[in-house]
Amino acid sequence: MLGETTDDGTDEPDPALTAAGKLADTIRTTLGPSGLDKMVVGENGTVIVTNDGSKIIEWIDITHPVGRLVEQAATAQDSAVGDGTTTTVVLVGALLEEAAALRSDGLHPTTIIDGYVRAAETALDHLEQYERSVYSRHDDRLAQIAKTAVTGRWDDTSTERFGELALSALQAVEFDTSRLTLKSYPGGELRESVCLDGVVVDLETSSTSLEALSHPSIQTHDEPTIGMVDAEIGIEEPNHMESVELQDTTQRSAFQAHEQDRRTELIAQVVQSGATVLFCQKSIDEAVRTALVQRGVLPVERTRRDEFDVIARATGSTPVMAVDELTADTTGTVASVTERTVGTSQTLTLQGCPEEQRATLLLRGGTPHVADEVRRIAADCIDVTRVTLDDGAFVPGGGAVPTALAMDLAALSSGIPDRTQLVFEGFGTALEAIPRTLATNAGTDPLNTLTGIKQRHDAGAEAIGVGSDGHPRDMIAAGVLEPSTVFTSALQRAVAVVTQILRVDDIVRTTEDGRSTTNEHDHTHAARGGYPWAVGH
Template identity: 75%
Template sequence: MLGDTTGDVDGDSDTSERNDTQTPAGELADTIRTTLGPNGLDKMVVGENGTVIVSNDGSSIVEWMDITHPVGRLVERAAAAQDSAVGDGTTTAVVLVGALLDEAATLRSDGLHPTTIVDGYVKAAEAALDQFGQYERGLDCRHDDRLTQIAKTAVTGRWDDVSTDRFAELTLNALEAVEFDTSKLTLRSYHGGELRESACLDGVVVDLKSSSTALEALHPRAETDDEPAVAMVDGEIGIEESDRVQSVEVRDTTQRSALQDYERERKTDLVEQVVQSGATVIICQKSIDEAVRTALAQRGVLPVERTRRDEFDVIARATGSTPVMSVDELTEDDTGTVESVTRRTVGTTQTLVLQGCPEEQRRTVLLRGGTPHVAEEVRRIVTDCIDVIRGTLDGGTFVPGGGAVPAALAMELAALSSGIPDRTQLVFDGFGTALESLPRTLASNAGTDPLDTLTAIRQRHDAGSETVGVGPDGNPRDMIVAGVLEPSMVFKSALQRAVAVVTQILRVDDIVRTSAGERGADGEHDHAHTATGGYPWAVGH
């Protein structure tokens, strides 16, 4: 059911019996509302198989929940779209959806028709976005110090202050090292370590756990060579096998010995071909014959087999190697180089680190966590931080956080509504109240009185301090001075998606359920119909 921490969200449950006025979207918003802001709490999601996941990320929580109600699914899709497009602001979008639908229910009880509410919401959103530009600030350059503050805001509330600063700077430094080209940045998370062990490495990290390379085959001499030569083979290394079913008939021991001699000579030729190319590291996308692999290691060549396709392609670009389909085609001109190749144990996983790639500047961020879930959660948070930084650079603008902008826009709409002669004025006021749900939630999550905090913010805005929002301690504070900044696109996108899904819901007056088994013999539908009184967002089905 919506709001159940077991992760089972079902509009057909007894939720509607407990509270007939609670909407499915409202339940979903209430479920993740307490995760918003630096003082947001975590949710424990328990799956049907007993899997326990703890997170305060709205998009992850919504994704893990089993949502069956059609209205809840609409909100779920909007949240997924927000996360995919922006990487942040999912909780904001869902909270806005819940608040807008709550206000719509109040307006409907006051006698307003749904189409009037929809038209009013669209006009109010347009007016809010028209006013939004005056609160935006521009970045001076890619190395603007305020990018660090934006990165810290994105990860605040996930860890303690020291870890927040560390991961924000780690992420930003990694992006700067690759000139903000995320295609040259790789994230890897490993459990069995502490957060402070996370680091950014220069080069490419190959996860040997995902290949069948035996560690005993990694020759220590190859690891210490200066600027080792790297060869790439995009096929198997060994005796070619026929793609047809064939049999070899051996009539006597002489023929058997001849066959064995041929195989040995062939494998020896393969090893000699690799050695003559000058390669000290050979990376194979498929398997390497065991005898060949052992012989290569004995000759000082480090063999790595069954490399993942994405890693294989990255290594080829970064080292300048030219992949060949067969060792027979390998020449010295096909090899690339790196400054060093070293073996590194990360947690319980063996990795190979290729540092100092000459053809492409690469960085790998190694993220650590005590458990697999913590390590993966760290990876997700850093991914969100990367998206936020990239989004800020793409848009070139940011706004004060802490609910300062929605509070200011609510006041702008209140001023505009006073000049509206018809009942749309009520819709504008309701829209403004929904916007204020964001600073109210931040204040509530910080343990302060939302009404007192919001009143103080309004007074400060009236006095000209339009960048005042809810500070980390729950009290009004200038967000620019406090360094609480967020990309402009996060709130804009959340507002647009919230209005889109709410207007879609409000235009529906009934839910019609059909199934393939209910089709009549004449091919027409036999509709399974449950009347909702015209308000599908107010009744659980």
């Protein structure tokens, strides 16, 4: 599939290489601290500005099957470790480009595939000698790893802030991310972001009366009792069509009195349970809600299911299916519940959860788009920090490791007696695409920079990579550190998708009536979220 020969003897660009290459070219300029942003414009006029490879790929509608394979690899990389998406795609593009050159030199695809697999295994074996260990959760280098994930996406001050927030949030929950919640709100600056002890409930997602929350007696509760009802609170609705015929005003008054008595019973049951804050997963009758407020009980209705379950675990409260089942034994407690306005959103903060230590990273951004971007970057920081601690190892960034591995493969290839030697050399050249891209994005000559790095590596300085200015620099001294798992995962996924592509000799398309065609050159591409970043050829 790699390369076709036309009637005049010239080589025609391979469609697979073109599709993968265009995807790599689209996002390679975002790699590194000097990478540029992409402005993605949706068909409905929505505009996002980002340099995150996974976000850009998410917005591209890729119709070429090879492009979809690359997209799947990038998405899997982001889901698994939270970083390295751009690295994965750049490696795929470089490996396919080298494979095309090897194919034109007469190597069979199976020879290239076997060579790539062996070269990848060799590279990963050699990777261990460049790894450094993380000794504890209080290792200062964890903050540097978090900041490396942000470098180039924000200014230096904000990068420091992201690193601090990520590390403090993880330490607050003892690095258990299942107990950490991220929320972002527009209308503020990043420096206003804080890590709060406890759970933050967004009241914008419920229909709780904001007027009720302004009641002075319920703006703050110290050591409140938490009651939880996993059903509607109000007058029971019939489960089938019924009609009631009232003969006179006496019957009408009796009917209304019955409803009022039922509401009174509900209110009395809540008060008797001792609950001072009542969370309901569904709706609360308006009259009941108003009466509860007057009795000093804060009612919160239509609580999101995920938040409802978190509150139950954290407070020790047992949700009941009816108010009649609400008792002192089913309630829980927290140190305090405070109503606060974040931007234009009303929230409740439950602090001091006794049963499950919780933390919420409350993030701020000037606009909704910026707030979303802040949340995504904070999530990346948290992911790479947690992955580093779980794996216990990190490597110098800035393309130092790919360069070192490329040099190792070049040295080993001289001892390979068959044509696999060429594959090892090509694999090493593909690895060098990472430092070359970093140097290019920084505005320096990639050849000169790569040559300088290799000279320093030959002298024993294996931590030398591409600095933020595009020139060789010691990455450990610069604090540019990356989780070893991120590069390992990116390399494995890139090799997996490339070998899968190399095994394909044709694309067979089927029609609705079951007939098959082999029209490999009909590649139309449209952006589902953002032109002009449609990938095609």
